[in-house]
Structure formats: structure tokens, C-alpha cells
Amino acid sequence: MELFDNLMMGFSVAFTPENLLYALLGCILGTLIGVLPGIGPVPTIAMLLPITYVLPPVAGLIMLAGIYYGAQYGGSTTAILVALPGETSAVVTVLDGHQMARNGRAGAALAIAALGSFFAGCVATLLLAAFAPPLAEVAFKFGPAEYFSLMCLGLVGAVVLASGSLPKAIAMIILGLLLGMVGTDVNSGVARFDFGVPELQDGIDFAIVAMGVFGFAEIMTNLEQKENRVDITDKIGTLYPNKQEFKEAAPAVLRGTALGSALGILPGGGAVLSSFASYTLEKKISKNPQRFGKGHPAGLAGPESANNAAAQTSFIPLLTLGIPGNAVMALMVGAMTIHNIQPGPQVMTSHPELFWGLIASMWIGNLMLVVLNLPLIGLWVKLLKVPYRILFPAILVFCTIGVYSLNYNPFDIFTTAMFGIIGYVWSKLKCEGAPLLLGLVLGPMMEENFRRALLLSRGDFSTFVTRPLSATLLAVAVFLVILVALPAIRKKREETFVEED
């Protein structure tokens, strides 16, 4: 029972008072930003990233992970009560969740969402614990060519499954890779793209880019939309779902969990896609699909479980292969590198307490969220009434303090401001920031492996297709692109994402 021993070790790490406190702090913070529309986990984690430097690595990662899955919970609260998705992954929750609230079943809807998410979180955490070690074994067989191909697959996966125009998303990835080139080249020591600015020789910190493109730009776009205030459902009603609702929700939770766990593992899959997929599935197999969109418990329970399961299993590629599957995971890479931990298969052997402690803390965090959220719903509702004019200066303060504490240099504040303007322009041109962030994180790693692979093959490019593992990974990537480019599927994909805008 090696798994059992490892999990016990993880729990012993996670149950220290300090780590419990940081898990709780992360969960509360995550719920908070999830509840508030207009501020998501990416800018929050970017904001707190420099601050985790003063914490021990395990505590820092536990807190950041707590923010990530706390945001999933919080997002559904807003979606159900106000019909405003606090998070993109909660878009589907609005459809049936808010209808249930309107039918006077808000309490039951919140309980179903929380319990469904908790169940999904438990299962996904177990999956993570069971599947990560064997996957890491495979990863040890990887050479530079395989790593390069894997990163290609990860990046392609991220854009294919995201919304919006495909060539634009790929262009944003490449732009991200190029921004990752800024700074001193590790092989030759040449400072690239620094334009004579000494601060640029260390490269551009992606916390800066994330805060500028996601934080500042989002503030500006939010300010443009002159407040469209919505009525908040104050009447919550009983928190207990009745028998009928329970019977309809339970199987949906099971299916949602399975679907979410599977899609979360895929690089780039993530929470948004799995909630859409789960909703479609529930509607397809339901005996009375006409009830969907009018407050069907299955239409709420399925996607909610799916997105939470996916949020947990998306840690698998990060912890086993060192490849971030989405923008939040990219920031987790940053959190690890701040503490000199190279994410990848070796984490499990070199830092077992970190690996298993993180997994155990996820389970604890999920439990905390259920315990926390159900009684505190009244408080979150009040919080929703905080006007944006008070909120956004606070976000600016946290961003600037976070950025400054990276290097204690005002130059970083100016760079962030510049990326804020760039991000604003991109939001007007509908160029997405998330692929850029992934590219930025992977850029240096990708170049390193590309160079090494070609050095080993003496400049022979066929090395990427003659090595079977590498060839398979590349083939899957190409297959994904072709799949999405096919007219029939493209139409379907556009339909799926139409609701998101």
C-alpha cells in the first residue's frame, strides 16, 4: 500500500496548523474572488505570487491551489444567485442554477452545487494521487525531443479547446514564446531583446504580464461598461434538496465527475470545456430535455461537478510532466520556480512532502469549502453589493504592491502599466491573453529542449518524427488542429462558445 503510506505522509504535512491555516486562507480568498464578478483566479494568483516568496514552498502552493479551487466554488454562488458568472467555468451554472433560485430553490441549488463539487473534488484528488506516480515514471523516459513535442501538444491543446479564432490564438502563443526569449540566453550568455535596459536582462516576469494583461486590462474594460446592476436573490430558502432533486442530481454528479476528471488531465482541457461538455451530455441523455434551462437539478449538478473535478485533475500534467495546462497552472510553475523547485517528474522524489502535502491539502480544502460556504452564503450575498468603484482601486493597490515586492524596483511597476495598455488593446482586438501566458512560461523550456534535441541529432530535424513517443505526441497535436479546422466541427465549436460572450 505505497499509495496509502504516501497519502498518510501527505496528510501529516497538510495537517500542520500552519498549512491548515494557509489552506483556509486560500479557500476564503478564492471564494471571495470567485463570488466577485470581474476578478478571477489568474490576476489574484499573479498578485499573490511574489508574496508567497516569504512563505515556505508547501504553504505557498497550498494557498495558491486553495485560491484556484475556491474560485470555482465562489463562482457558482454568484452564478446561482445573481445570474452573473463570476468565473468562465460557471457560465453553464447560470442556465439551470439561477432558474432554480427563481423557483425559490436557491438554497437547494447552492447545496447541490457545493456537495456535487465536494464529491467531484474527493474523487479527482484520489485519481491525482493514483495516476500521478505512474505518469511520472513515463516522463522519466522522455528526452529533449519528447519534451519539445509534448509542449507543442500542450500548447495546441490549450488553444484548440479555448474559444475564439484559432490562428489568432496560435499567434498569441508564439508571441508569448517570443516574449519568453527576452533576457539572457542561458547557452551563450547573450542578452536578447533587452534594448540596453539592464532590468530586461533577467527576462520579463510573467507575474508582471499576467497582472497587466489580466488585472489592469480587465479593470479598464469593466469600467467602460457603465454599471449594469442586477437584482440579487436574497431569499435563499432551505438548504436541503428534496428527494426528487436529490434523485435527479446524484447520477449527474457521477457522470460529471467522470467527464471532468478525464478532460482535466488533457493539457488545456480544463474547467470551462468540461462544464460545457457535461451540460450537453446531461441534456442529451435526459428523458425530458425540455426541462433543461428551466431549473433541472441535473443541469446544475453535472457541470458543477465536472468543473471541479477538472480543476483538480489539471494538476496532473503539471506535477508529473512539468507542463502547465492552463494559465493558472502556468502561474503555479512560477510559484515553484520562485522556490527553486523545477516542476516535473522529479518533484515527487526530490520533494515528496510538497507533492503529497499538496494533494492531501486539496482534499482538506474541498471539505473546508463545503463547511465554509453553506453557512456563509448570507455573507457572500452581502459582499456582492460592494460597488466596483471601491473594489477596483483595491485591486490596483494589491497589484502594485505585489509587483514592487518582486524585485523592489519601480521599473516592474512601469512594465506592468505598459502591459496593461497592451492588454487593453488586445481586449479590443479580441486577442486572448491566456495562450500568451502559457507561451511565456514555456518559451525558455521549449527553446532549451529544441536546441538540445537538435544537438543530439546533429541538426537532423527528423529526430522529432523518428522517435516513436515524440512522433505520437506531434501526431496528436496535428490531429487536434485538423479536427478543429474541419468546417463541421468548427461550426459546432463556435456554437458551444457562443454562450460565453
Next chain:
Amino acid sequence: MQLRNRQDFWSGVMFIALGLGFAWQASSYQMGTAARMGPGYFPFWLGIVLALLGAIVLLGSLSKKAHETHVDKFDWRIVFLVVGSVVLYGVILKLLGVYISVFVLVVVSSLASHEFNLKVAVANGIFLVVFTYLAFIKGLGLIFPLWPSFLGMN
């Protein structure tokens, strides 16, 4: 030829310009060969690929089948106030210390909201200064210049 998808058109132009810019700059570094790559090799080809993708996006925006989109108007007042207050914060931080700078940042950036109210902004500013002190200076022990440098209190 008609410009239908303006968002994509300008994105394409931007990608081409940035791609060529990066490639041009990269070509001033040593290129090396595929087996022994210099620092310019990888970024040069990435820049070229970016420019090509930009061309695809641009041509797609000109096709007859393209969706019609417009680029929304830029609200320069908001950009100026939000970004300006942040830049101002960066400039005065070392000079006036973190407390005054945070207060200035909050009040100036609040102007960007269409429902600006001086009392609310000042109260919010005071609250956030206190919060900064408790959470960041006391709690996390971050090292900031606290008071104006000419007072010699730091």
C-alpha cells in the same frame, strides 16, 4: 476587396509587425546552425512564423465570408487615469513612501469610475492604507520605503 473583420485585420497587422520586428532584432544575434544553434536561431524562426500567422489572420479578415466586426472605441480617459495613477505611484513610491503613494493611487484611480465620489474615494484610500500597513508591512514584513525620504524617518 472590402474590410469586413476589422478586429482580425488589425490583429493581423500587429502580428506581422511584431513578428518581423522580433525576427529582425534576432538576426543581429549569432544564428549558428541547426546542430549548434546560436542565440538568434530560435527567436528568428518564431518571428517569421508569427508574421506568417499574422498574414493568415489578415487575409482571412479580407475574405468575403469573414464575420463583420468593429473595433470598439477606446476610452482613453479611463486608460489614462488607471494606467496614469499606477505610473504615478511608481514614480512617487521611493520619494514619498508607501502610505502616501497608496493613498494617491486610490484617489486618482477612483476618478476613472463614472460614479466617482470624493468622500468615498478618500475613505477607501484611508482604509487601504491601513490595510497595507496591517497586511503587508506588519503581516508579511515586506520592505517598503514607508515615509517621505526627505523626512529621514525610514
